[in-house]
Amino acid sequence: MMENGADNPIIVCENVKKWFGDFQALRGVTTSVAEGEVVVVIGPSGSGKSTFIRCINRLEQHQEGRIVVGGTELTSDVRNIERIRSEVGMVFQQFNLFPHLTVLHNITLAQVWVRKRTRSEAEERALELLERVGIPEQAHKYPGQLSGGQQQRVAIARSLAMDPKIMLFDEPTSALDPEMIVEVLEVMRELAKTGMTIVAVTHEMGFAREVANRIVLFDEGQIIEEGPPSEFFTNPRHPRTKLFLQQILSH
Amino acid sequence: MNRPSLAPPTRPPFWRNATFLKWAAQIGVLFGVVALGYVLIGEAAANMRAQGLSLDWDLLTDPPGIQLGEGIFVKPDTGMEAFYTGAVNMLRVAMSGILAATVIGAVVGIARLSSNWLASRLATAFVETVRNIPVLVQVVFWFFLSSILFPVLQEGSSGPIPGLLLVSRKGISFAWPFPQETFWQWGVFLVVGLLTARWAYRTRMRRAEEMGEETRPLTWALLIFLAWAIVGWFAHPLAGAVGWLFGLLAAQVGAIPVLVYQVMLALAALYLAWRWIHRFLESRRSPAGLAKLTDDDYFRMILAGVLGTGGAAVLLLWPGITELGANVFQALLEFCDQKFDFLRTGAPLAIGQPSVEVPGRFAQIADTGMTMTPSFFGIWMGVTLYTSSFIAEIVRGGVLSVPKGQTEAGYALGLRRGQLLRMVILPQAFRVILPPLGNQYLNLSKNTSLGIAVAFPEMVQVGQTMFNQTGDTIQVILLWMGFYLTISLLISLLINYYNRRAQLVER
Numbered sequence: 001m002m003e004n005g006a007d008n009p010i011i012v013c014e015n016v017k018k019w020f021g022d023f024q025a026l027r028g029v030t031t032s033v034a035e036g037e038v039v040v041v042i043g044p045s046g047s048g049k050s051t052f053i054r055c056i057n058r059l060e061q062h063q064e065g066r067i068v069v070g071g072t073e074l075t076s077d078v079r080n081i082e083r084i085r086s087e088v089g090m091v092f093q094q095f096n097l098f099p100h101l102t103v104l105h106n107i108t109l110a111q112v113w114v115r116k117r118t119r120s121e122a123e124e125r126a127l128e129l130l131e132r133v134g135i136p137e138q139a140h141k142y143p144g145q146l147s148g149g150q151q152q153r154v155a156i157a158r159s160l161a162m163d164p165k166i167m168l169f170d171e172p173t174s175a176l177d178p179e180m181i182v183e184v185l186e187v188m189r190e191l192a193k194t195g196m197t198i199v200a201v202t203h204e205m206g207f208a209r210e211v212a213n214r215i216v217l218f219d220e221g222q223i224i225e226e227g228p229p230s231e232f233f234t235n236p237r238h239p240r241t242k243l244f245l246q247q248i249l250s251h
Numbered sequence: 252m253n254r255p256s257l258a259p260p261t262r263p264p265f266w267r268n269a270t271f272l273k274w275a276a277q278i279g280v281l282f283g284v285v286a287l288g289y290v291l292i293g294e295a296a297a298n299m300r301a302q303g304l305s306l307d308w309d310l311l312t313d314p315p316g317i318q319l320g321e322g323i324f325v326k327p328d329t330g331m332e333a334f335y336t337g338a339v340n341m342l343r344v345a346m347s348g349i350l351a352a353t354v355i356g357a358v359v360g361i362a363r364l365s366s367n368w369l370a371s372r373l374a375t376a377f378v379e380t381v382r383n384i385p386v387l388v389q390v391v392f393w394f395f396l397s398s399i400l401f402p403v404l405q406e407g408s409s410g411p412i413p414g415l416l417l418v419s420r421k422g423i424s425f426a427w428p429f430p431q432e433t434f435w436q437w438g439v440f441l442v443v444g445l446l447t448a449r450w451a452y453r454t455r456m457r458r459a460e461e462m463g464e465e466t467r468p469l470t471w472a473l474l475i476f477l478a479w480a481i482v483g484w485f486a487h488p489l490a491g492a493v494g495w496l497f498g499l500l501a502a503q504v505g506a507i508p509v510l511v512y513q514v515m516l517a518l519a520a521l522y523l524a525w526r527w528i529h530r531f532l533e534s535r536r537s538p539a540g541l542a543k544l545t546d547d548d549y550f551r552m553i554l555a556g557v558l559g560t561g562g563a564a565v566l567l568l569w570p571g572i573t574e575l576g577a578n579v580f581q582a583l584l585e586f587c588d589q590k591f592d593f594l595r596t597g598a599p600l601a602i603g604q605p606s607v608e609v610p611g612r613f614a615q616i617a618d619t620g621m622t623m624t625p626s627f628f629g630i631w632m633g634v635t636l637y638t639s640s641f642i643a644e645i646v647r648g649g650v651l652s653v654p655k656g657q658t659e660a661g662y663a664l665g666l667r668r669g670q671l672l673r674m675v676i677l678p679q680a681f682r683v684i685l686p687p688l689g690n691q692y693l694n695l696s697k698n699t700s701l702g703i704a705v706a707f708p709e710m711v712q713v714g715q716t717m718f719n720q721t722g723d724t725i726q727v728i729l730l731w732m733g734f735y736l737t738i739s740l741l742i743s744l745l746i747n748y749y750n751r752r753a754q755l756v757e758r
């Protein structure tokens with residue numbers, strides 16, 4: 001395979017299969033992601049995009065095939081799962097901030113308990129990251145007091161505080177109003193520039209075209225086409241891709 | 252920019268002023284209620300007089316000539332003693348019942364959520380059975396079960412666990428430690444132990460939060476408390492010094508003239524009001540400056556001021572109140588003084604042996620272990636299990652109310668299961684659980700009045716026996732209402748206090 005980042009892969013998936021009961025959500029996914037690569041995953045609703053990236057940090061458990069993240073294989077060994085989770089950050093569509101903790105505390109909690117930093121170190125890092133995502137003045141508010149865009153930026157800061165090697169985004173802007181989408185995409189764009197490895201499910205085609213190194217199209221639990229944005233958008237090979245691009249670009 | 256100029260605001264006439272109307276309505280309602288109460292009570296008193304009924308309270312001081320099944324005074328000399336016995340019996344059931352129902356409810360609720368098939372099925376069966384049978388039926392069921400299932404008491408029987416547990420138709424009795432005369436001296440060590448344990452808990456907890464280490468705060472606190480308890484067990488005569496201190500204080504309290512207390516207390520009342528207003532203003536102040544105060548805010552502050560000055564005035568005008576307070580305080584100090592003595596030695600606790608010969612007395616009196624009579628067993632099992640099934644549902648609902656995304660976010664950050672539960676799930680579940688939990692506590696307390704069905708002498712049963720003897724129905728009903736109202740209000744206050752502390756900050 002050509003643009004598969006095979007030279008220095010940080011995520012390797014081999015024939016990954018996943019069933020929910022007797023419904024097969026992933027039907028043999030094989031791909032790999034290179035260090036520093038930005039991969040955008042697209043595809044129709046229910047095609048298994050979320051399931052795929054949730055398998056990468058074991059929020060879902062795959063039943064067949066192999067997933068290796070940063071040299072550690074995901075098995076039922078708890079130590080491996082912990083190691084991988086501490087290297088992989090994840091940002092959700094619904095933000096999932098802890099509503100009973102202040103913004104600052106949201107960002108320091110896992111630093112203290114998982115990364116074993118002292119509270120003052122953690123707070124320093126948190127304020128630095130809030131600065132970076134553009135909302136340093138919100139540190140002492142509660143999530144319920146922030147706008148959606150601000151909450152999502154806090155969620156990104158919370159993940160980054162763990163110094164992950166990989167960031168997963170599952171439709172991070174789908175629950176947001178247009179102005180807020182811009183501010184979150186801006187943060188993601190900045191993040192991509194720093195050389196972070198990113199796997200993002202998103203339908204923001206502008207972002208995909210500009211930032212992604214590679215676009216992956218899912219359909220019915222399988223990757224049916226992948227390639228750099230220039231080729232993918234202008235010269236799709238698979239008829240299903242053409243249809244999907246038509247649908248999504250028509251509005 | 253050219254803005255159209257507004258006319259200066261005009262004040263509306265007072266009958267259209269929303270602030271004035273709101274205040275007028277509040278004061279109006281207050282007067283209305285007082286007036287209605289005054290008329291009704293006057294009317295009732297007149298009617299009672301006409302029928303030859305009296306509202307005197309002799310029943311509290313007269314010998315009631317009744318016997319109670321169990322409790323502190325089985326043959327009370329006054330009505331007061333009878334009601335006191337009933338109240339204590341009720342509180343025994345309510346407090347131990349609340350504790351047990353909470354534990355059982357939490358365990359069953361979590362079991363219903365568990366992925367262990369057997370555990371969740373059993374828990375479901377328990378909840379569905381217990382909450383669908385009327386509590387009165389359950390009370391009677393347990394009462395009769397204990398008299399069918401348990402063996403007849405035979406001469407010299409001491410089983411099933413000799414010296415520890417005795418089960419018979421006359422009741423269940425188990426060995427139980429009871430305080431001796433040196434208990435108070437030991438208690439001093441226990442209090443000191445509690446305080447140091449709390450301090451240790453906090454320091455270890457802070458360290459855990461700052462350093463992210465597992466510092467085992469609970470283990471530390473427990474060990475420190477235990478160390479004090481063990482040292483105190485042998486060294487308790489040293490605490491006799493506390494008695495000497497109490498004696499000294501008691502003498503001083505009597506020597507100071509009442510006027511000094513009056514002035515001090517009045518000043519304290521004024522200070523409290525001032526501090527309340529001060530804090531209230533502080534809480535309304537944000538970094539941006541003092542927020543605009545609403546009418547309600549002014550109302551509260553004025554009320555606090557009026558209460559403070561009113562309290563001070565009452566204290567200064569009627570020295571009797573202060574004098575009574577001082578006397579009670581002095582009596583309390585002297586009472587404490589008598590509980591301590593350097594020369595008093597011996598174990599602070601003694602183990603009472605199980606016995607049902609003298610049913611259900613407190614062992615300080617009968618010198619036996621803790622005994623559950625069939626009546627107590629019936630009412631206790633009935634209300635406890637019934638309430639626990641509701642608590643189980645409340646706990647389950649609370650945990651389920653925390654969105655799945657919270658768990659996922661926690662795992663994605665690398666939190667372990669235990670950390671996730673402790674720091675993310677439970678704090679959020681707790682605020683959903685708390686208000687309905689308080690309702691269940693209230694229900695349990697009030698359901699103890701079903702004890703009358705199994706002849707358990709709690710407040711209602713005692714009251715009924717009393718008015719059968721004396722005919723003072725109205726007084727007994729007033730006593731009942733006052734008692735249950737007080738208990739319920741206390742529980743509500745406690746729950747509301749915790750509830751307020753647990754609320755989420757929203758926009």
Ligand SMILES: Nc1ncnc2c1ncn2[C@@H]1O[C@H](COP(=O)(O)OP(=O)(O)OP(=O)(O)O)[C@@H](O)[C@H]1O
Pocket residue numbers: 020023025043044045046047048049050051052
């Ligand atoms: N927990 C689950 N239990 C059962 N079926 C599930 C579960 N999660 C996902 N599925 C099914 O798996 C399929 C893939 O779901 P997935 O969420 O991965 O789709 P998606 O590509 O992310 O869709 P969308 O764009 O709507 O988010 C869907 O048909 C969905 O119904």
Ligand SMILES: [Mg+2]
Pocket residue numbers: 049050051170171
């Ligand atoms: Mg999805």
